[in-house]
Amino acid sequence: MSTLSLPVRLAFGIGQLAEAVKNQGFNVFLLFFYNQVLGVSASLTGLALAMALVVDAISDPLVGSYSDKLRTRYGRRHPLMALAAVPMALCFYLLFNPPEGLTDIAYFCWLLLFAVAVRLSLTFYHIPHLALGAELAEGYQERSALYAASTFFGFLGGALFVPLSYRLFFPTTETFNPGLLNADAYAAWSLFSAIIIVSAIWICAAGTLSQLPRLLAKSYAPAPSVSPKQVIREFSAAFSNRSFKAIFFGLMLSTFILAVESIFNPFMGFHFWGMTTEQLSIIPLVQLGGLFASLVVLEPLTRRFEKKWLLVGSAVLVIININTPIVLALVDVSWLPERGSNALLAVLVVSGFLTAFLGPMIFATVNSMFADITDEHELETGHRREGVIFAVRGFAVKVNSSLGIVLGGFLLDFIQFPRGAKMGEVESDIVWQLGLIAGPATSVFSTIGVLCYLFYRIDRKRHAAITAALGERQAAMSGSGEGSSPSESAMR
Numbered sequence: 402m403s404t405l406s407l408p409v410r411l412a413f414g415i416g417q418l419a420e421a422v423k424n425q426g427f428n429v430f431l432l433f434f435y436n437q438v439l440g441v442s443a444s445l446t447g448l449a450l451a452m453a454l455v456v457d458a459i460s461d462p463l464v465g466s467y468s469d470k471l472r473t474r475y476g477r478r479h480p481l482m483a484l485a486a487v488p489m490a491l492c493f494y495l496l497f498n499p500p501e502g503l504t505d506i507a508y509f510c511w512l513l514l515f516a517v518a519v520r521l522s523l524t525f526y527h528i529p530h531l532a533l534g535a536e537l538a539e540g541y542q543e544r545s546a547l548y549a550a551s552t553f554f555g556f557l558g559g560a561l562f563v564p565l566s567y568r569l570f571f572p573t574t575e576t577f578n579p580g581l582l583n584a585d586a587y588a589a590w591s592l593f594s595a596i597i598i599v600s601a602i603w604i605c606a607a608g609t610l611s612q613l614p615r616l617l618a619k620s621y622a623p624a625p626s627v628s629p630k631q632v633i634r635e636f637s638a639a640f641s642n643r644s645f646k647a648i649f650f651g652l653m654l655s656t657f658i659l660a661v662e663s664i665f666n667p668f669m670g671f672h673f674w675g676m677t678t679e680q681l682s683i684i685p686l687v688q689l690g691g692l693f694a695s696l697v698v699l700e701p702l703t704r705r706f707e708k709k710w711l712l713v714g715s716a717v718l719v720i721i722n723i724n725t726p727i728v729l730a731l732v733d734v735s736w737l738p739e740r741g742s743n744a745l746l747a748v749l750v751v752s753g754f755l756t757a758f759l760g761p762m763i764f765a766t767v768n769s770m771f772a773d774i775t776d777e778h779e780l781e782t783g784h785r786r787e788g789v790i791f792a793v794r795g796f797a798v799k800v801n802s803s804l805g806i807v808l809g810g811f812l813l814d815f816i817q818f819p820r821g822a823k824m825g826e827v828e829s830d831i832v833w834q835l836g837l838i839a840g841p842a843t844s845v846f847s848t849i850g851v852l853c854y855l856f857y858r859i860d861r862k863r864h865a866a867i868t869a870a871l872g873e874r875q876a877a878m879s880g881s882g883e884g885s886s887p888s889e890s891a892m893r
Contacts (some may be wrong), residue, residue: 403538404675405547405612412608413537414550415684416482418601419489421558422594423523426493428663429563430581430590431516432810434497438584438802440820441508447664449809450507451517454803460524461799468529476616479606480528486602489522489553490595497591501788519798526602531791533771536616541773545703545769553696556757560689564682566590566654573677575615578824581667621817638782639793647776647791647856648767654850655716656798658843660805661812665839667816672827673730673836674749675735683746686754691757708766708773709857716851720844722755727840731833776867780874810840870888 403490427450435446464481496515499508537726538547570590571580639645670681702711726748729737739745775790818836819827859867 405543406757408555409537409612410547410550411624413530413534413547414554415552415601415608416526416605417555419598420527420560420596420883421555422601423489423493423519425559425562425566426497426591426594427516429667430587431496431512432664432739433581433667435508435512436813437821438582439508439589441512443810443813444817445505445509445810446512446743447806447813449513450516450810451803451807453520454806456517457520457524458799458803460521461528461788462793464524465528465532465563465791465793466788469786469789470531475610476613477866478533479610479613479645481525481529482533482602483606485522485653486599489519489526489602490598492518492522494595494597496529496893497587506818516810528791531607531768531771531794535770535791537612537771543587544772545708545765546700548768548772549699549703549765553692553766555764556692556761557689558597558601560692561684562594562755563743564685567591567678567682569593571678573679577828579619579667579671580665581671582821582823594867626721638784639778639786639790641782642774642778644770644777644795644857644859645790648774649772651799651850651853652721652767652794652798654853656884657671657805658846658850659808660802661843663836663838664813666811668813669839672742672822672832673727673839674745675824676746676749677741677824678743680743680746681737684750687750688753688757692761693705693759695758699765699785702762703766703769707860708770708794709854711762711855712766712770712857713851715759715766716847717783719756719759719763720851721849722759724844725841727836728750731836731840753834770857772862775868776864776871777859778873780870806838815853830888843870851889859879 432450435441436443465680468477468481471481473480482499492515496512496519499511503511534547534551535544538544566884567580570586570593571583573580573584577583639647670676689747706714726737738748771790771794775786778790779785815830818831818835
C-alpha cells in the first residue's frame with residue numbers, strides 16, 4: 402500500500418482551485434452579470450446555464466469512460482487534465498466579455514455557447530482528476546486524507562477568490578452599489594480568473610506525474626472501444642450497487658437545492674442582508690479559520706467515526722446553521738441586528754465560519770465514499786470504473802444543478818425582482834420572498850437528501866474485506882497471465 406508524499410497530496414489538492422474559481426464565477430457572478438448588468442431576464446439566463454449543465458452532464462459519463470480506457474505513456478488521466486487547461490481558461494474569459502449592444506437572444510446564445518465550452522473543458526479535467534485520486538490513494542484512510550486535501554483547496558480557493566474579487570475589482574462606490582454593477586470591471590477580473598485556472602490545472606498534472614510508474618504498473622482489464630451504448634451499460638451497472646444509489650440520490654436532492662441557493666446568494670447578500678461588497682468580503686476571509694479547523698479535525702474524525710455518520714451529522718448541522726439567521730430575519734425577531742449593520746455582519750460571520758468548518762467534511766467524505774464504492778463495484782462486477790463512478794456522480798450534480806438554476810431564475814422573475822437594482826430600492830415584500838425561498842422552502846429537499854445517505858453500507862470493516870478480496874484476485878490474475886479476464890478470475 403502506497404503512502405503519498407506531501408508534495409503529491411498538495412499538487413492534487415491545488416488542482417481543485419480550477420473548479421473552485423469556475424464554481425464561484427458561475428454561482429456568484431455569472432447570473433448577476435447577465436441579469437443585473439446586461440439586463441437579460443433571469444429566466445432566460447437561468448435557461449442558458451441549465452442547458453449548458455445538461456450538455457455537461459451528458460458528457461461526464463463519456464469522458465469518464467474514455468479516461469478509464471485511455472492508454473498512453475503518461476497514463477489514463479494526466480493527458481486529458483493538462484490539455485483541458487487553456488480551452489477552459491479562454492472560454493471563461495470570453496464568457497464575461499460578450500460584444501456590446503447585443504439583443505437578449507444574442508446574449509443568450511453567447512452565454513450558452515461559452516458556458517457549454519467552459520463546462521466541457523472542465524469535464525475533461527475534473528472527471529479524470531477525481532478518478533486519479535481513487536488510483537493514487539488505495540487505502541480507506543489514505544483516501545479520506547487525499548480528498549480532504551483536495552476539498553480544502555477547493556474551499557480555500559472559493560474563500561479567497563470572492564473577497565479578492567470584491568475588493569480588487571468590484572469596490573462599492575456612489576455609482577456602483579453594489580460593486581458588481583460595474584460592467585467595466587469584468588474584463589480584468591475574468592483575465593485574473595483565467596490565469597488561476599491554467600496555473601492550478603498544470604500544477605496538479607505536473608505535481609502528480611511522479612506517481613506514473615506506479616499507476617502504469619497496475620493491471621487493468623482490456624480497454625474496449627468507447628461508444629454511447631457501452632457508456633449507457635456502464636452507467637446502468639453503477640446503479641446495481643446499493644451504496645452508490647444512496648449517495649447518488651442524496652446528492653441529487655442536495656445539489657438541486659444548492660443550485661437554487663447559489664442563484665439567490667448575491668441577491669441575499671446585497672438586498673436581504675443589506676451588505677456592501679466590502680462587508681461581504683469579510684465573511685469568506687473568516688471562513689478560512691473554519692477551513693483550517695476542519696482540516697485539523699477531519700482526519701481524526703474519520704478515524705473515530707464511520708464516513709456515513711460523519712456525512713449525515715455534518716449535513717444536518719449545515720441545514721440548521723444556514724436556516725437559523727434567515728428564519729429569525731423572516732419572523733422579524735426584535736433582538737436580531739438591523740440590516741446592513743456590523744452587528745448583523747458578525748452573525749453572518751459566525752454562520753459562515755460554521756459552514757466553512759462543516760462543508761469540507763461533507764464533500765471530502767462524499768468523494769472518499771465514491772472512491773470506496775469503486776472498490777466494491779470492482780469486486781461485484783470484475784471491472785474497475787473510477788472514471789464512470791465519478792462521472793455518474795458528476796451527472797447527478799449537474800443535472801440537478803441545471804434544474805435548480807432554471808428554477809432559481811424563474812423564481813427571481815416570479816417574485817418580480819427588478820434588474821439593475823441598487824441597494825435599498827427593492828420592495829420589502831420581494832425581499833421577504835427572496836429569503837423564504839433561499840432558506841426554509843429549499844431546506845425540505847436538503848433534509849430528504851440527508852435521509853438517503855442512511856442507506857450507505859460500506860464501513861471500515863467491510864472495506865477491509867473488499868480490499869483483501871481484490872488483492873487475492875489481483876494475485877490470481879498475475880499468476881494466470883494475460884489470458885484471464887477479471888470476471889474469470891473473480892469466479893475462481
